[in-house]
Amino acid sequence: MQTSGYRQAFRILIIVMLWAATPAGSLGVEPEDAGTGLPVIPPMNLVAADTPNDNGNGITLRWDCPPGDDGSGAVISGYVVLRSENSREGYLETAVLGPGTAKYIDNGPAADPVTGEKIHFIRNKPYYYRVAARYASGYRAVSGASGPVQGRAQWFHDGKIPVLTATVLFFALVILYIQKARLQGSELYVRPIAGMKEIDNAIGRATEMGRPILYVLGLGSPEDIATIASYTILARVARKTAEYRTELIVPCNEPIVMTIAQETVRNAYMEAGHPDAYSDDMVFFVTSMQFAYVAAVNGLMLREKTATNCYFGKFYAESLLLSETGNIAGSIQVAGTDEVAQLPFFVTTCDYTLIGEELYAASAYLGRDPLLLGALKAQDFAKALVMILIVAGAVLMSFGIDWLLEIITVRM
Amino acid sequence: MTQKPEDIKVIIATDCGSTTTKAILIQYDEEKGEYRQTYRGEAPTTVESPFEDVTKGVLNSISELSELSGRELLDENNMILKKSSPSEGADIYISTSSAGGGLQMMVAGVVRSMTAESAERAALGAGAIVMDVIASNDHRLPHEQIERIRQLRPDMILLSGGIDGGTKSHVVDLAELISAADPKPRLGIGFKLPVIYAGNRDAREEVSGTLEEKVDLVIVDNLRPVLEKENLGPARDKIHDMFMEHVMQQAPGYKKLMEWTDSPIMPTPGAVGAIIERVAQLYDLQVVGVDIGGATTDVFSVFVDPEDEKPVFNRTVSANLGMSYSISNILAEATLPNISRWVPFPIDERELRNQIKNKMIRPTTIPQTLHSLAVEQAIAREALRLAFVQHKSFATTLKGVQKQRTIADAFVQTGTEGTIVNMMNLDLLVGSGGVLSHAPRRNQSAMMMIDAFRPEGITRLAVDSIFMMPHLGVLSEVHPKAATEVFLKDCLVYIGTCIAPVGQIKESKDVMKYSIDLPQGRQEGMLRQGEMLLFPLGVGEKASAVFEPTGKADVGAGKGTRVETVVHGGVVGLILDGRGRPLMTVPDDKDARIQQMLSWLENLKVYNMDELKALGRA
Amino acid sequence: MKRRVPMLIVSITGFLLTIQYFSPHPASEMFYNNALDWLVIIGIFAMPLGIYSMVRIQFHKVIRRSTGWGYSVIALISLFTMLGLGYTDKCLENGTFFMKLFEYVYIPIQATMFSLLAFYIASAAYRAFRARNLLATIVLTSAVIVMLGRVPIGWAIHPLIPWLADWIMNNPNMAAQRAITIGLGLGAASTAMKIVLGIERSYMGME
C-alpha cells in the first residue's frame, strides 16, 4: 500500500515538473480554474490496453492525473471513464471514479444517455477510451482518445508461473520418488507411528471384550484430504474387524461420505473373506448437524459400550465432546485430524493421536505400497525445499535483496 | 506336606533329565543356621528301554549320594529312608522331570497378541514346550486349525479367551474347533486329553457343554480377567497338576516315583522358572537366567513392568538354538559374519562349517583345542544373543491396555508393543548349560555372557555351577527359605560384576572415570571407548566404587551422572566394559577386528594369550 | 472395468481442473463452472440417500426393539414434523411454528451442546495438564498465561500477562501453525496428485 503511495506521489511530481517545463501554449488553450487559478488540464498519457491474464472481459486504462489532483477532491472531484466503438464520437460513460484514481479496469456496462439502456462490454470488440477529469469548479477536461483496443482472453495466466513451476517440480519429485521406491521395494523407512500400530491392538481389545468398535469419519466433506485418508484407515479397520469377527459401527455425518464408507467396508469384508458378515446397517447416516451428530454418537458409545473408538478425519468443536465421552466410558481411543485446533483435545483424551500430516501418511504407512511410500518421500523432500526457501528468503530479505520474493510471488 | 519347614533338615532332590538323572543333597548346618548343598550324585536316566523305569536311575543317583556323603539314604528295600537322624535318612524327597520330551502343550486364545499370548506365557511359565498357538486371528482357516491340533498331538491344551464378561462367541468357536479335532493324547492310548479352560467366566457353561464329552476338561480362573491384568497363577498351577495326573502317569516308572516324592513333580524348566521368580521376589531383584542346552535355549527373566510397576516373570524357549542338535541352525540364523566377528583369529567359512557339522553329528564332543574352543564359544555368543532377542520380543507389556494421556504425551507416544526387558535395571544375570557352566575358565563364561546379553550399567554375573536350579525350583515350593539360601550360596558361582556405561561415544574418547577401593588398594583411572578392563575382586568381597560417566554416557543414574555404589566380586572380578551400548560395531577389516578382539581378551584374561596369538600366526 | 472407468474419469477431471487453474480463458471458466454445477447436483442427490439410511436404521431399531428404540421413535417423529412444517411456504417467516421450534428448541439445544465443552475442558485440563517433562511444562505455562491473558483478570493482575499471551499467540503459536500448515499443504497436494495419478483409490472404497 505504502509503496504505491510513494509511487503516486513520485508520478505527480514528475508531471508537475513536466508541466512546468512545458512552454506555455504548447498544450493549447486551457481555461483557468476560477477557484484556484490553475489551468484546467485533462488527464494525460491515457493508455488503454488489454488486461493481461483475464478472460477477455477487461481493458486496463492508465493515465496521469492532472497536477491539481491531490486526492482530496478539493480541485478535482473525480474522473469519468468514457468508452466508444468509434474514435470520434459516441462516447458513453462506463464508470465514475473518485479523485486520485489513475487506473481502471473496464468491463462493465455503459449507460446510453438517451435510452438509459445498458450497453455491455463485449470481448474482442475494438473500443476507444477517453477519460474526463471533473473539476470541483464544474469544468470537465477530457483527455485524448486511446484505442482501438480489444479485450482478449488469455489461455495462460503468466502471474501463476511460480505455481506452475512448483506444481511441475512437485509432480516430478513424486514421480521420481515413486520410481525410486519401486526399485527399492517397500524397504523405504517410514517413521513408526504408535497410533497406527496400536489400531490392531485396539481392535483386539474390542474382540476380547466382545464389544463393538466405533469408527467416526469426522465432519469433513468427501473431498477433504483428511476424509480421504480416513477411508484408508477405515478399510484397514474393517478388514481387521472382519478377520476378528468384531462388530463395527460407522455413523456418518455426510451422505456421500456414507456411500463411500459403505463401499469401503463392503470391499474390506470381501477381501478378508467374510462378505456375509457385512451389512449396510454397519455404516449409516445420522445427521449433518454438528451437535445433533455428537449427541447421536455419544448415545451410541454409552448404549453399545464400544470398546474402541476411532476418530479420523476433520473435526471441529465436537472433538472433545466425543472423545471425553469415550474416555469416561473407558474405551480405547485413537484419533487423527489435520484440524490443528482440535489436536490438544484429542491428545489429552485419546490413547493415541495422529498429528496433522501423520494422518495423510496413514495410507502409505498401512499399505507399505511403494507407490504411496514414494509419494510420502517426495513430500518430505518438498518440505526440505520449502525450509531452504524460507531460510534463504529470510536471509536475503534481511539484506534488502528481494528478487527471490519477486520470483515466487503469485500475481493473481 | 505334613512336616513343618523348620523340621526339615535333610533334603534329597533329583532332576530326571533326558540323559542323566542328577541328585543333590541339602543339609541344614546347625552351627551356621543355614541350608547348604553338600553332595551331588549322577546316574544315567532309565526311562527308555531296556529299563523303562525312571526310578532305577533315581535310585542309582541317590546311592551315589549316599556313598559320597557316608549317609545312609536308602533302606534295605531300596526305598528312600524318610525321617532323618544325624547319620541317616532324609526328611523330604522331591524331583523334577524333563524326560520323555517334557510337557508338550498347545494353547488357544482369541486374539493372538492378547489372550493367546497370555496363555502362551502361562504354558511356558509352567515349563511346557508350546507346540502351537491357535487364535481366532491367526490367519488359518478352521479346517487347517483342526488338522494342526490332530497332527501335533499335544499332552495338554490350554484354552483361554475373552476377558471376564467379554466375548463368548469366539471362545465357544475355539472350543468347537478342539471338539471337532477330537484330539488324543500323545502318551497313554485310551485316556482323554486334558484341556484346561482359563477364559471368560461367562462362557464356562457353553465351553463345558461343547467339550465335556470329548476331553478331560478342567476349569480355572480366567488368566486375563481384564485386559489390564494377567492372572497366570491358577492356570500354571493347574498345568502342573495335570502334568502329574495325566502326563506323568503314562511315563514308565513315574507312578512309583510320584508316590515317593513329597511334593508334586515339576517339569524341569518350570522348576527353574520357579526358583528364579522366587529369588527375584524375595530379594527384589530383576534377573535374567539362561539355560543353553543341546537342542534348545531357555531364557527366564523377571523384570518390572513399567506400566504397573510390578515384577513380571517370563520364559521363552528358543527351540532351534542349541549347542549340539541345533547348532547348524545357529549358523543359519546368525549368519557367518556375525559368528566370525567373535573369533579372535582368521578362520575361513569352510573350516567353520566343518566344525559346526562335526558338533551336530557328535553332540557330546567337547572342544579339545583352543581353536575349537574359541569357535564354539563364538557360536554360543550368537545363540545366546538370538535367544535373548526372541525373549525380549516376547516379554512385553500387556497389549490392548487403555492409556491415560497427559499433554506430555503430545510429543512422544509410545505403543504398548514395548518390551519390559530393560537391561539398565538388570541386577543379576545367571548362565547355565554346558558351554557356560563348564567353560575351562570362568572368564570365558563372563565374556560370552557380556557379549551376548550386553548388560547395561552395573550387573552381577553368575553361573549355575552344577545345574541345580531345577531341584531348587521344586524345593522352593516346599521350603522357600532353604531353596533361596542354597541358590544364592551354592548354586550360583559368582563371576563378578560388569560395569557397562550406555551411550555412543567416539572411538578412544573418555567414557567414564572410575575409582574403586579394592582390598589391595584404590584403583583410579579413565575408561575409554572400546576398552575393557578387569580388576580382581574375590568371591564374597565387596568394594565401594565411584563411577563418573562423561556427558554422553550413563551408568544407571542418567547421562553424565555420577554413581556411588558398592560392587560385589566373584571368581573373575570387576569388569569395566567401555564398548558402549548399543555395542560398538566391529571393524570390517579382518586384521583390525582381530586386533581389537585380542586386546579385549587379553585384558580380561579370557584365553591363554600366547597360544591364541600363535593360532593367529599359523 | 468396473474400477477402470471411474478412475479414468477422476484422472481426466483432476488433470483438466489443474490446467484450468492456470487458464483465465472463458472456455476454461465454463468448464470450471460446469464442474461446480455437477458438484452441487451430486451433493443434492446424495441427501435422499442419507435420509433413507437414517430412516431405515431408526426404523429397524424400533421394529427390533433394540436398546434405546424409544429414541429412534423420537428421532423419526422429529424428522417428519420438521419436514412437514418446512414444506409450508411461509416457514421462514418469524412467528411461524417452524421458526418457533427453531428458535426455542433447536438453537438452545445446539448452544447447550456447545457449552458442554467448558465442562469437558475443565475436567480434561485437570486430568491431563501435568508438568511431567520440560516440554509439557512449557505447554502448561503458556496455557496458563494465555488463559489468564485472554480474560480481564489477567490485565488486572499485571499488564504483562495479556502482552505475553499476545506474544505467545503471535510468535511461537504462529510459527508452529505455519509449519503445520505448510506440511498439511504439501500433504494435500501430494494426496491430490496421488488421486489424479490413480495411486490413491481409497475414496472409491478401494485400497
Add this chain to the structure above:
Amino acid sequence: MSIWEKLLQIDRRIIYLLVFLAAIIPFLFPAGLEVNTTREVQSIYDFIENLAPGTPILLAADYDPQTQAENGPQAQAVLRHMFKKDLRVVIMTLSQDGAALAEMFSNSVAREYQKRRWEDYTYLGYKPYPSIIILSLGQDFRISYPRDYYNRKLDDIPMMQDIRNLDDVAAVIEIGGGNVCHMWLTYAHERYKVPLALGVTAVSGPQYYPFLQSGQLFGLLGGLKGAAEYETLMDGEYTRLDLPRKAIQGMNVQNFVHVLIVILTVVGNVAFFAIRRRERRAS
C-alpha cells in the same frame, strides 16, 4: 490413599459442579474488570472508523446457533459500528442454521439505528456450498443471489444498484468458524483481493494468527474476548443507546471459569508432584 491421591481421583462431576458455579456466580456479582484491547481488534475498528459514509461493506454471518454465544456479540458489535458509520451493509450467511439467526440479529440492530431495509442494509440469506458461492460473489452477487432473503430482486434493491461484486465492497467481515473462514481466505481474499477480517471462536482463533501476520487478514476477533474488546472500543455507543454490553458481561463469566481452570491445573500438578516425590523417597 493419601489426600493427594484422593484429589487426583476426584469424581469429574465435582469438577463439572465447580465449572457450573463459576459460570453462575459472576451473574450475581458482576466484577466489572477492564478489558484490554489488542492490535488485531483495534485494526478492524480503525478500518471501519475510517470508511466514508455510504461505503458498501459485506458482513458474512456464517455462524451456527452453537457458537452464537461467541460469534453473536462479535457480529452485533461490528454491525453496530457499521451502522454508526452509516455504511451500506450487505449481510449474508453460508450456514444453514445461521440463516434465521442472521436475520434476527440484523433486523434488531437495524431497529436500534432506525436503518431501513434495502436502503441501508440488505440481507441476502443462505445459500449452500460455500466455496462456490464465494467464488461467484467475485463475479457478481446476482449469480448466487438473484433475490435477497425476502425474495426481492437484487436489481430492484436501491442500495444494491452499484454493488456488483466483491470489488465494490470495502471489505468482508466474516463472522464464523471452521472451514468457511479458510474459504473466504482462499477464494475471496486471494482470488479477488478483497480486504478480509475474521471473527472466530476462541478455540479456532490460534489458527488464524499466521494469516494476520502475513497481512492476508487485516483484523481478527477471537472469541468472546474479541467481542468484548470491540464493545470496549465502541463504549460510547453502548452507553448512548443504553444497550447491555453482552460480551463484556460474558467476559466476567469467562474470567471465573478461566481462573478456575488455572486453579484446577495448579492443584492437579501440585498433587501429582507431591505423590511423585513421596514415591521417589519411598523407592
